[in-house]
Amino acid sequence: xxxxxxxxxxxxxxxxxxxxxxxxxxxxxxxxxxxxxxxxxxxxxxxxxxxxxxxxxxxxxxxxxxxxxxxxxxxxxxxxxxxxxxxxxxxxxxxxxxxxxxxxxxxxxxxxxxxxxxxxxxxxxxxxxxxxxxxxxxxxxxxxxxxxxxxxxxxxxxxxxxxxxxxxxxxxxxxxx
Amino acid sequence: xxxxxxxxxxxxxxxxxxxxxxxxxxxxxxxxxxxxxxxxxxxxxxxxxxxxxxxxxxxxxxxxxxxxxxxxxxxxxxxxxxxxxxxxxxxxxxxxxxxxxxxxxxxxxxxxxxxxxxxxxxxxxxxxxxxxxxxxxxxxxxxxxxxxxxxxxxxxxxxxxxxxxxxxxxxxxxxxxxxxxxxxxxxxxxxxxxxxxxxxxxxxxxxxxxxxxxxxxxxxxxxxxxxxxxxxxxxxxxxxxxxxxxxxxxxxxxxxxxxxxxxxxxxxxxxxxxxxxxxxxxxxxxxxxxxxxxxxxxxxxxxxxxxxxxxxxxxxxxxxxxxxxxxxxxxxxxxxxxxxxxxxxxxxxxxxxxxxxxxxxxxxxxxxxxxxxxxxxxxxxxxxxxxxxxxxxxxxxxxxxxxxxxxxxxxxxxxxxxxxxxxxxxxxxxxxxxxxxxxxxxxxxxxxxxxxxxxxxxxxxxxxxxxxx
Numbered sequence: 237x238x239x240x241x242x243x244x245x246x247x248x249x250x251x252x253x254x255x256x257x258x259x260x261x262x263x264x265x266x267x268x269x270x271x272x273x274x275x276x277x278x279x280x281x282x283x284x285x286x287x288x289x290x291x292x293x294x295x296x297x298x299x300x301x302x303x304x305x306x307x308x309x310x311x312x313x314x315x316x317x318x319x320x321x322x323x324x325x326x327x328x329x330x331x332x333x334x335x336x337x338x339x340x341x342x343x344x345x346x347x348x349x350x351x352x353x354x355x356x357x358x359x360x361x362x363x364x365x366x367x368x369x370x371x372x373x374x375x376x377x378x379x380x381x382x383x384x385x386x387x388x389x390x391x392x393x394x395x396x397x398x399x400x401x402x403x404x405x406x407x408x409x410x411x412x413x
Numbered sequence: 414x415x416x417x418x419x420x421x422x423x424x425x426x427x428x429x430x431x432x433x434x435x436x437x438x439x440x441x442x443x444x445x446x447x448x449x450x451x452x453x454x455x456x457x458x459x460x461x462x463x464x465x466x467x468x469x470x471x472x473x474x475x476x477x478x479x480x481x482x483x484x485x486x487x488x489x490x491x492x493x494x495x496x497x498x499x500x501x502x503x504x505x506x507x508x509x510x511x512x513x514x515x516x517x518x519x520x521x522x523x524x525x526x527x528x529x530x531x532x533x534x535x536x537x538x539x540x541x542x543x544x545x546x547x548x549x550x551x552x553x554x555x556x557x558x559x560x561x562x563x564x565x566x567x568x569x570x571x572x573x574x575x576x577x578x579x580x581x582x583x584x585x586x587x588x589x590x591x592x593x594x595x596x597x598x599x600x601x602x603x604x605x606x607x608x609x610x611x612x613x614x615x616x617x618x619x620x621x622x623x624x625x626x627x628x629x630x631x632x633x634x635x636x637x638x639x640x641x642x643x644x645x646x647x648x649x650x651x652x653x654x655x656x657x658x659x660x661x662x663x664x665x666x667x668x669x670x671x672x673x674x675x676x677x678x679x680x681x682x683x684x685x686x687x688x689x690x691x692x693x694x695x696x697x698x699x700x701x702x703x704x705x706x707x708x709x710x711x712x713x714x715x716x717x718x719x720x721x722x723x724x725x726x727x728x729x730x731x732x733x734x735x736x737x738x739x740x741x742x743x744x745x746x747x748x749x750x751x752x753x754x755x756x757x758x759x760x761x762x763x764x765x766x767x768x769x770x771x772x773x774x775x776x777x778x779x780x781x782x783x784x785x786x787x788x789x790x791x792x793x794x795x796x797x798x799x800x801x802x803x804x805x806x807x808x809x810x811x812x813x814x815x816x817x818x819x820x821x822x823x824x825x826x827x828x829x830x831x832x833x834x835x836x837x838x839x840x841x842x843x844x845x846x847x848x849x850x851x852x853x854x855x856x857x858x859x860x861x862x863x864x865x866x867x868x869x870x871x872x873x874x875x876x877x878x879x880x881x882x
Contacts, residue, residue, distance in 0.1 A: 287587070287590075287595075317590075321594055323478070323594055324479055324594045325479050325480030326693055326694040327594060327693065328593075330696065331698055352571065352715060354567060354701070354702055355698035359821075362821075362865065366783050366818070366821065369701065369712075370712075370782065371822075371858065375864070383781075406590075407590035408566065408583075408591045408592065410570060411574065412573050412580045
């Protein structure tokens with residue numbers, strides 16, 4: 237115990253008030269610190285969860301002329317993503333399997349297997365989509381033929397506009413069930 | 414001169430308090446026996462240090478941008494002076510760290526060192542295990558070749574299976590709706606800043622706890638841990654038997670870690686860095702994402718588990734595993750520590766070990782995948798002993814067998830994939846009728862070919878397969 241503390245006796249009426257004042261200032265400072273930290277955290281957290289906050293637009297992208305796709309064929313097409321930044325390099329584009337159906341309509345399948353997202357390949361002679369990862373197989377209409385996929389191949393919206401085949405951009409299909 | 418040095422040291426030590434800080438750590442008493450079993454933990458720490466050092470060096474050469482990352486990796490691997498060996502030391506260091514973390518954990522469980530009062534040692538260790546796995550995974554993505562890009566898609570899909578919030582989690586991982594430049598910078602930030610920061614904190618905690626509770630003594634059958642008396646008993650035990658950490662114990666740690674480091678350098682030198690796959694693009698789809706070996710274990714699990722329970726298993730499985738790991742010290746924190754007296758615990762260890770190794774071996778072979786590179790079956794191979802066969806059924810059958818994709822999954826006389834049954838002797842097993850039904854309708858894990866084959870093709874294929882005896 238040092239001499240300074242000795243001079244302030246417990247009976248001193250100003251002492252308890254001092255403690256209250258100190259306590260008040262301490263709490264006030266801690267409170268201010270907490271608030272400033274919380275405010276500062278907003279942009280930091282925002283940077284982390286930004287992908288969930290943005291509302292994404294979709295775009296129709298032309299993938300070719302109607303004559304490029306003979307009836308009954310399935311071909312790989314690629315297109316610019318909706319959020320293609322100029323600095324994205326090779327990742328500005330995604331691919332899809334475009335099928336020109338026998339009834340003249342088009343179907344655009346995502347290349348991602350619904351099991352774990354690996355890229356499926358179209359095997360023309362076998363008329364099957366096959367996944368290299370865990371043995372998923374789909375028929376030409378996108379239905380599951382074999383293996384672990386829980387769902388049929390996801391599709392993009394397709395339209396024909398002035399002889400141009402266009403598909404609508406969509407997020408990477410995620411299987412969630 | 415000597416005096417001057419001595420005085421300088423005394424001054425420095427007085428003003429910094431270095432020896433006050435370090436000496437208790439260096440001198441702290443450790444149990445005298447079983448010191449070789451403790452080398453796994455220190456070796457893991459050594460590996461982490463190695464990873465930090467080589468990682469920092471790699472960051473001098475790496476371009477964390479989706480346009481340039483792949484090219485900078487090519488530069489590191491094929492051009493930079495010592496770049497290849499640097500990358501491969503980092504790669505084999507990661508592998509070693511994962512193996513050592515596993516061994517360290519197994520040894521801790523076998524000797525039940527997680528029991529009172531060392532529960533938090535175990536829990537901080539589980540955190541470190543999870544961080545290590547996450548580092549291994551993000552590190553693999555940073556290669557940003559087609560394998561890295563597609564592995565990110567696979568990871569997003571796995572997260573996507575989490576009920577309700579799965580899609581959001583997947584989007585959060587990728588940093589957007591699709592893989593893009595932001596995905597790479599996120600993985601980079603996790604791998605280089607965020608997770609390492611947590612590892613530093615938890616390694617600090619882990620080491621402090623070792624110091625606080627002391628290294629656990631070798632278990633002895635019949636010597637029970639009682640929380641009421643253990644601390645006192647341990648204190649007395651140390652007083653009677655302990656030796657100072659430095660230098661009586663530390664040399665084993667240093668020697669073991671050095672052997673591992675030399676091993677890694679040898680591996681890195683002899684085998685080089687893992688080859689890069691093609692450049693990253695979501696449009697080059699002729700790629701087969703194959704994770705590094707430590708992720709193959711999970712990959713194999715996803716291929717083999719019953720597909721119906723998969724969505725639940727992908728969420729509940731990892732969650733349950735982590736929960737079990739965390740509560741192990743609370744399930745029993747007292748009593749026997751000796752493995753001889755804990756037969757069920759040892760049985761569990763053996764099961765987990767066998768399970769992990771089998772998944773790894775299977776995963777490396779991945780027999781469930783179609784083999785797209787299967788060499789086309791030849792007539793000579795299909796009819797051994799009758800080369801130059803002019804039987805038109807066989808000639809056309811062989812062609813159909815390859816063209817229609819049968820061969821991706823089925824083998825005939827060592828030509829073809831392993832996903833489906835071997836058909837080398839199918840003629841003995843199935844009648845032509847059974848074959849026809851099977852091909853038209855598919856079944857099990859086989860697609861129905863009814864809509865793809867013409868009647869003639871079907872007949873040819875069936876008669877060809879019937880000849881395979």
